[in-house]
Amino acid sequence: MSARSVLADQQTSEAGRPFLWAAGLSLFVALAVVVLVVRDGPTRVEPARPVEALRASxxxxxxxxxxxxxxxxxxxxxxxxxxxxxxxxxxxxxxxxxxxxxxxxxxxxxxxxxxxxxxxxxxxxxxxxxxxxxxxxxxxxxxxxxxxxxxxxxxxxxxxxxxxxxxxxxxxxxxxxxxRGELAVARSDDYLVLVDGDHQEADDVASRVRRGIPVVTKVLPDWSGPVVVEVPGSASDLDETLGVPSGTYAGIAAVTAGVGTDSGPDAPVHVFVNPEVTDGLRRAGAQVVMSHELVHIATDAARKPVEPWLLEGFADYVALRDTRLPDRVTLGRAIEAARREGVPKALPSAADFDTQGPDLQARYEEAWLACRIIAERLGERVLLDLYDEVAGGAMLEDVLPRLGMPTAVLTRAWRSRLSLTS
Missing domain, CATH: 3.10.450.100 (NTF2-like; domain 1)
Known part of the structure; x- marks a missing residue:
C-alpha cells in the first residue's frame, strides 16, 4: 500500500499520448487542405476552419x-x-x-x-x-x-x-x-490525532489512544511510541486517503498502513480509522480496535513478513488480554460461522483476510483463538518469541515445532476448541 517519476516536459509518443507543453493554455491550430476526386475531376476544397484544442501547461x-x-x-x-x-x-x-x-x-x-x-x-x-x-x-x-x-x-x-x-x-x-481542509487536532508527546470532524471526536479518539498505550506496553514494554492516528470523514475518504480502490476498507474499523508509497525503514506508518464502522461500536469495541492497531504500530507490522493469522491474532491477543469478555462475545462470529459451515479444517490463510472477503470478522476471531491457545499451553513468553522470530524472517512452520507446538498439533487444539464453543 511505489512512487512513480515521469518527466513532464515531453512530447507524446507515436502511440497518441497528449502533448505536454511548457507554455500557457494555448490553441492548437490545424489547417487542413483536402482534395476530393469526383467524376468530373479533382476539386480543391478551401482550408477547413481551425481546430482549437486547449493544452495543459x-x-x-x-x-x-x-x-x-x-x-x-x-x-x-x-x-x-x-x-x-x-x-x-x-x-x-x-x-x-x-x-x-x-x-x-x-x-x-x-x-x-x-x-x-x-x-x-x-x-x-x-x-x-x-x-x-x-x-x-x-x-x-x-x-x-x-x-x-x-x-x-x-x-x-x-x-x-x-x-x-x-x-x-x-x-x-x-x-x-x-x-482536505481544516482538521480537528489533539496531540501530546505520545500521540497526534487528526480528524476530519469536530474537536469532540478528536478528543474521543485521543482518549482511546491514551488508554491503549498501557495495554500494549504491558505486553511489549520496550515500545514507547509516538503514534499518529488519522480519521477521515467517511469510508470513501479513507480509501482515497490511502490511495486504494473505492470500497476497499468499507467494512474495516481501522488499518495500520504506510502514509505514502515509500516502504523504506523510516517511512512513516500511521493508524487510519474508518468512522463509519467505529461510530457504530460500543466503547469497549472501539477501544479494542484502537489497542489492536497500536500493537501493529509497536511491532512495525506494516513492514514485517508475518503470517496474517499470527499478525492479526497476536494484535487481538494483546488488545483483549485483560478484558473479561466471554467467549460468546470474543468468538461470536467464529462460532456462527462454524455452526453454519462446519469447523474449518485449517488455520486462516492469507486469502481469508481479504478486506472484502466473507466472514472477515470470524477469521480475526479464529486467529485470536490460535494465539490464545499458544499462550495458554506454552506461555505468553513463547507466543512473543514466536512472533519475534517470524517477524524477523523465520518460517512459521519451522519455529512452531521448535517452540513446542507443531502446526498440526496447534490446528487440532484449535479445531477442538471451536467445536466445543459452537
Missing part, C-alpha cells in the same frame, strides 16, 4: 505548486486562498484550512513536483495533473511521506489556480488528510 502548474509550497511552509492562509479560483469559496476555505493544518500538525519537508497530466483539458480550460508530494509531521514522522497526488488546475488570468485535490473519475494518486 506544466510550467504554469509548476509555478502554482511552488507558490503552494511556499505558502504552506509560511502557514500563510491568505496566500493559499489567493491560489484558489476567485469564484470558488469552497476551495478557498479548503486551502485556508490547509494553512491551519500546517500550523497545528507542524508540517515540514513539504514539496510538490509536477509529474504528468492526468486526463484531458476540459472545455473551460481546467485540467488535472499528477503531483509527487512529500510531507512530514515534525516530532512524529522519522522521514517524509511521499505519494502521487492528483491536483486540479483552472485558468486564472495569465496563470493557473489550484482548484482542488483528487479526481473522482481517476484511480491514480491519493489525497492526504491534511489537504
Amino acid at each position: 506544466p510550467a504554469q502548474a509548476a509555478a502554482a505548486l511552488s507558490s503552494f509550497v511556499a505558502a504552506v511552509e509560511a502557514r500563510d492562509g491568505e496566500a493559499l486562498v489567493d491560489l484558489a479560483p476567485p469564484a470558488s469559496t469552497e476551495v478557498q476555505d479548503q486551502l485556508s484550512g490547509v494553512a491551519a493544518n500546517a500550523a497545528s500538525l507542524d508540517l515540514r519537508d513539504v514539496t510538490a513536483r509536477y509529474v504528468d497530466q492526468a486526463g484531458t483539458v476540459a472545455d473551460d480550460g481546467s485540467w488535472a495533473g499528477v503531483v509527487e508530494m512529500t510531507w512530514r509531521f515534525d516530532g512524529f514522522d522519522p522521514a517524509p511521506a511521499q505519494a502521487d497526488v492528483i491536483v486540479r488546475f483552472a485558468p486564472d488570468g495569465d496563470g493557473l489556480a489550484i482548484a482542488g485535490f483528487g479526481a473522482p473519475e481517476s484511480s491514480e494518486g491519493r489525497v492526504p488528510l491534511w489537504l
Whole structure:
C-alpha cells in the first residue's frame, strides 16, 4: 500500500499520448487542405476552419505548486486562498484550512513536483495533473511521506489556480488528510490525532489512544511510541486517503498502513480509522480496535513478513488480554460461522483476510483463538518469541515445532476448541 517519476516536459509518443507543453493554455491550430476526386475531376476544397484544442501547461502548474509550497511552509492562509479560483469559496476555505493544518500538525519537508497530466483539458480550460508530494509531521514522522497526488488546475488570468485535490473519475494518486481542509487536532508527546470532524471526536479518539498505550506496553514494554492516528470523514475518504480502490476498507474499523508509497525503514506508518464502522461500536469495541492497531504500530507490522493469522491474532491477543469478555462475545462470529459451515479444517490463510472477503470478522476471531491457545499451553513468553522470530524472517512452520507446538498439533487444539464453543 511505489512512487512513480515521469518527466513532464515531453512530447507524446507515436502511440497518441497528449502533448505536454511548457507554455500557457494555448490553441492548437490545424489547417487542413483536402482534395476530393469526383467524376468530373479533382476539386480543391478551401482550408477547413481551425481546430482549437486547449493544452495543459506544466510550467504554469509548476509555478502554482511552488507558490503552494511556499505558502504552506509560511502557514500563510491568505496566500493559499489567493491560489484558489476567485469564484470558488469552497476551495478557498479548503486551502485556508490547509494553512491551519500546517500550523497545528507542524508540517515540514513539504514539496510538490509536477509529474504528468492526468486526463484531458476540459472545455473551460481546467485540467488535472499528477503531483509527487512529500510531507512530514515534525516530532512524529522519522522521514517524509511521499505519494502521487492528483491536483486540479483552472485558468486564472495569465496563470493557473489550484482548484482542488483528487479526481473522482481517476484511480491514480491519493489525497492526504491534511489537504482536505481544516482538521480537528489533539496531540501530546505520545500521540497526534487528526480528524476530519469536530474537536469532540478528536478528543474521543485521543482518549482511546491514551488508554491503549498501557495495554500494549504491558505486553511489549520496550515500545514507547509516538503514534499518529488519522480519521477521515467517511469510508470513501479513507480509501482515497490511502490511495486504494473505492470500497476497499468499507467494512474495516481501522488499518495500520504506510502514509505514502515509500516502504523504506523510516517511512512513516500511521493508524487510519474508518468512522463509519467505529461510530457504530460500543466503547469497549472501539477501544479494542484502537489497542489492536497500536500493537501493529509497536511491532512495525506494516513492514514485517508475518503470517496474517499470527499478525492479526497476536494484535487481538494483546488488545483483549485483560478484558473479561466471554467467549460468546470474543468468538461470536467464529462460532456462527462454524455452526453454519462446519469447523474449518485449517488455520486462516492469507486469502481469508481479504478486506472484502466473507466472514472477515470470524477469521480475526479464529486467529485470536490460535494465539490464545499458544499462550495458554506454552506461555505468553513463547507466543512473543514466536512472533519475534517470524517477524524477523523465520518460517512459521519451522519455529512452531521448535517452540513446542507443531502446526498440526496447534490446528487440532484449535479445531477442538471451536467445536466445543459452537
